[in-house]
Amino acid sequence: MASAVNNKSKNILDIVRDGSIRWLNKSHNSFHDEFEEMKRCPSAADKNWICELSSVANAILLSDDRRLLNVSADKLRDSFEAVASDVTKAPSRYARNFLEYSCFRALAATTQVSGYMEDKRFRRLTFDMMLAWEVADAASQPSIHIDEDATVGIEAFSRIAPAVPIIADVIIRNYIFEFLTSSTRGRLPFCTFDKYLIGLERAIKKLKSNSESSLLLSQRSGRGERIIELDGTVTTQPVLQHIGISTWPGRLTLTDHALYFEALRVVSYDKPTVYELADDLKQVVKAELTGPWGSRLFDKAVLYKSNALSEPVIIELPELKGHARRDYWLAIVREVLYAHKFIRKYHITGAERDEVLLKALFGILRIQALSNMNSIVPLCYEACLMYNACDQLPGGDRILETIATMLTSKEKEAERNNSKHSDGMHSVSATTLASSLGFVFGTNANMPKQSLINVGELTVGEMTPLEKAVEDSRSTYKMVADAQATVDGAKVEGLDTNLAVLKELLVPLINLGNHLLALLYWEEPAKSLAFCIIFAFIIYCGWLAYVFAFLLIFFATSMMLTQYLSGGKAVNNLKVIVPPPMNKMEQLLAVQNAISQAEELVKEGNVALFKLHGLLLSIFPQASNRFACALVALALFFTVIPFRYVVLFTFLEEFTKFSPMRRAETERWMRRLKEWWISIPAAPVVIERAQEDKKKK
Known part of the structure; x- marks a missing residue:
């Protein structure tokens, strides 16, 4: 099986190297030439012309048929009809579903070639598939020429891009598209898509270079760790570790299992300090303020604390302005932490565990690529990371439950054990993509290829449970966002x-x-x-x-x-007449008065508690005896009288005590009760100041 796959990969690689497929470029647009030829004379273009498909779809399909899949269009069509359901083959959906099937098969075959991300022909192929998807049916012929300026919409991107998991996934595909098209009015041109994939390739090279050149993990290789990000090696961008009042510069490293800090000495680094992310240590990772002598001035740090540490550790990532560097590290550290929490919660092991970690890794690679894009909107790191997004989206827990079910279900196991993985009805998974990218994660590096997860998140012609969960969550998120907008407006x-x-x-x-x-x-x-x-x-x-x-x-x-x-009309706005505006000094005085009043209330409360303390401990016997007798009488009353009559008696007592007949008597009893309460001394108390114990180095 492995030899057959290797032979197929070699054949595909030879075909690509031979240049049999001529993709679009500025000097020669072969796809445009082929498309124009098919429009002029469809019958002459190829005898395998599929009448249900548009000219654009046929150009893509026939190009794949001749050069990538090495299967005739008739055989490809027979294969699709053999594995597809009746609903998928319905006439109204046949063209688009058949095109998806062909695209999934072509992408699955192409991504087996090592270094495919470097080839512009692959990037052009993926984009052209999106173009064809938008006009798949023969009845929807495009009204404009398919050329270098052609663009695609969000639906086409959402169906084709996640078929290659490194490019996008089902959960964050919408955000990636919106970010890429922020300056192009919601349509994605090839130049932007090409730049994004080039950025991904650079991020992959950086990832492999960090893992291959580092000696950090030599003693911890049993867990199959790989370095994801590294910072602090450039003197102009230092990383500072704060523990107590001590501060050390050093190098910060994130792997798929832990966070490492190596303190910088004169010419070398200390032994790394490990901050675990994979173990269940009740870790907390959040943004933190730092400053000289313990002040909280600069919002540029990440706080890490766990059960394994006696006190929290603060990692500061200083920069001249803003805190984007800190936000990036905070997001990627949380992504790894959330991935391991997901693994522990659903008891995921083996190849499924590697799939979970690879999804987190691919998300980090994406934000590295997107960070280099020229966009008019800032990049929100949390929205581009799968597990961060699930932590913030309403219904994100249901999305994670769906992912766990897809990973561990018996149906998935049956699909994984089936030798016919390349039926084309499903997109590829992260683990099947990892080896062709040049790295293998986890402890399953030597595992046979057929034991890996080979089924992705998309299914031809169907909306998977994961897509449904994501769609429901995004619908709810829109309502939450609208509600939050009204809240912000009310402040x-x-x-x-x-x-x-x-x-x-x-x-x-x-x-x-x-x-x-x-x-x-x-x-x-x-x-x-x-x-x-x-x-x-x-x-x-x-x-x-x-x-x-x-x-x-x-x-x-x-x-x-x-x-x-x-009648559906807008509710009238609440009108509030505000007093004349107060200056800063008046506001400070108002706050001071409020604090003084709150302090007096706290004092009165403390006095009352001191008196109750003295009564309960019989520090003052005379007052305590009276109080005890009152409690006994009240207990007998509750015991003998039915509860309904207790409530009735309490209501009549409280409601009629200020009536004209009882007012004088009530005032007299309240005065006696107040005098008795004043006569009770407070329990003695000794105030001691705690001595400050600061860690000094």
Whole structure:
């Protein structure tokens, strides 16, 4: 099997080297010539012309048929009809699905050739497949010439690009396309796509060079680690490690299992310190502020802490302006960490584990390539990394569950054990692509090729469960983004303005509270008496649950009626009259007054707790005895009297204590209770200052 694959790869490589396929370039556009010839005389172009396909699709297909797949169009069509379902072969979908099938087969064969990313003919082939996908059906002939200025849309990119996992994947394909087309009005030209793939090839070379030249992993090769990123080797871009108040410059290295820091000495580096990402150590990786003498001034650092460390470690990545360098490292370190959390959560092992790590690696290679693109929008690293994106997207956990199911299902196992991996109905996977890129990850380097995962994320003519999960998540994300936009619009600046807005929003609750207080203090005795009788009757009959249910139904009905009566019209904006603006000094004084009031409340709370502490520990026997007797009487009351009557008695006691008949007696009892509380001394307390223990080196 392996020899057959090798022979096929050699044949493909020979065909490509012979230059049998002439792709587009500035001096000669062979695809355009062939397309024009087919338009003029389809029957003369080739006897294998497929009538269901457009001229563009036929040009791509026949070109592949003659030079890449080494299979006639008739045999290719017979093969498709043998493996495709009836739904996939439906007339309305036949052309596009057959073209996808042919493209997947051609890309799977082409990516077996080592160094294919370097060849412009491969990059042109992939782009031309997108062009053909947009006008696959014979009824949708293009109205313009297919030339060097032709562009493709997001749907074509989303179907063809993820067929080569290094270019894109199902989860982040939309973001990559949007970033690449930020300055071209949502259409992707070949020059931009070509530059992106050239950047990917450079990132791959850098990755292989770092792994081959480093001696860092010589003692840890049993885990099959590979170096992903390296920083701190250039004096103009140092990396600083902060532990306590000590700071050391050094070299920072990220692998697919851990983060390493090598402190710089005079002419060499210290033994590397390892910060594990693969083990379950409750790691936390987040952005951090740094500054001289422990101050928090510069937002350019990454904090790492775990159960294996006695104190957090801060890695600072200084730069003249901004914090893009820190953001990049934060994102890629989290990507490796999230990948291993995913592996542990779903107990993924073997080839499936390598697939998970390769997906993280490919994402990091993509952002390295995209970072070199000239774009009018900044690159969001988290949105371009698969596991980071799943951590942020609503429903991202369901996306990860779907990926785990696809990796470990029995159906996937059956597909993997099937010798007919090249049926073309599926795109290739990350592990099948890794060896042709010149590196193999994990401990399965010597594993036979047929034991690797050979099925990718796309299926011809179908929407896979992963695509459905991603689509649902993105639909939800749009609603969340719209809601967040309204939240951002509701935020205002200034303490006085925010207080005015808060007061306006609380007006309904304030009015309700004022009405209840008016009833409680019997300002209108008739209303208070009626409320007291009605509510006491409800408590006596045990209807409190029904009252709460009625209130919930009332609120729901009010919402529906409001929506119906508004007729879909926009809700009137809340108008807030703000006081005159306060200057900075007035705002500081207002904050100081608020802090002083909060401090007084905390003091009063502490005094109350000290007194309760003294009562419970009988530090003051006379007061404690009275308190204990009151607790015993209350306990007997709760024991003897049914709970319904306890609630009724409590309500009547609290609601009628300010009635005209009981007001004088209530005031007298409250005065006695206050005097008793004041007479209780606070428990003694000793305040000691903790001595600062700072680590000094």
